[in-house]
Amino acid sequence: MKIETERLLLREMTQEDYPSLAAILQDEQTMYAYETPLSPAETQAWLDRNLARYKADGFGLWAVILKDTGTMIGQAGLTWQSIGGSSQVLEVGYLFNRSYWGKGYAIEAARACKEYAFSTLNSSEVYSIIRDCNVASMNVAIRSGMLARGSFIKHYRGLDIQHLVFSVKREHDRA
Ligand SMILES: CC(C)(COP(=O)(O)OP(=O)(O)OC[C@H]1O[C@@H](n2cnc3c(N)ncnc32)[C@H](O)[C@@H]1OP(=O)(O)O)[C@@H](O)C(=O)NCCC(=O)NCCS
Secondary structure, three states: OEEEOOOEEEEOOOHHHHHHHHHHHOOOOOOHHHOOOOOHHHHHHHHHHHHHHHHHHOOOEEEEEEOOOOOEEEEEEEEEEEOOOOOEEEEEEEEEOHHHOOOOHHHHHHHHHHHHHHHOOOOOEEEEEEEOOOHHHHHHHHHOOOEEEEEEEEEEOOEEEEEEEEEEEHHHOOO
C-alpha cells in the first residue's frame, strides 16, 4: 500500500520506524489529548497493533514520509473504531511530530486517507473521533470536509472522556 500526495508519501510502518514513532508517541505535548505520553513498551504495542491491522484489515495507521527528505514526520491512516454502540466505523486518524505542525501536512494526509477510504475501500462515510479539547484535530477534520455529528463518552485509561464524532459522507464530499 502506498499513497502519494503533493508533498507526502504514506506507506506501512515497519519496525525500523520505531524511533520516529517514539518521537511522536513519547512526547508529552503531542500526547496532551491522550492523558500521558506512551512508554517504550506501549509504543511497541502501538506499532505491533498497526502491523496486525495491515494483515487483518489491509490498512491501519501508516507512516507519513516527507517526500523531499525521506523523513517520517507523522502517522495517518484508517482504523476500525467503536463510537459507543456495537457497530464499527472507519476512522481517519493522524498524529504528527511537533516539529512539523502548522504546515498543512496533517490536512494533506487526512484528505488522502479519506479519498482512499471512498475510492479504494468503497466506504460510504468516514469518521474522526476527537477529544473535546483537541481543537487542532477538529480543524483538520473540518478542513478535510467533515462536520460534527454528535458526542459520546470514551473510556480510556480508566477515565470517562468526552469525544466528538466528526464525519463526511462520500456523496456529500466537496473537499
Ligand atoms: C492534530 C494534528 C495532527 C494537527 O496538526 P497540524 O500540524 O496542526 O495540522 P496542519 O498543519 O495540517 O493544519 C494546521 C494549519 O496549517 C495551515 N496550513 C494549511 N496548509 C498549509 C501550507 N501549505 N503551509 C503552511 N500552513 C498550512 C492550516 O491553515 C492550519 O492552520 P490553522 O491552525 O490556522 O487552522 C497535530 O496537532 C497533532 O499531531 N496532535 C497530536 C496528536 C493528536 O491529537 N491527534 C489527533 C487525535 S484525534
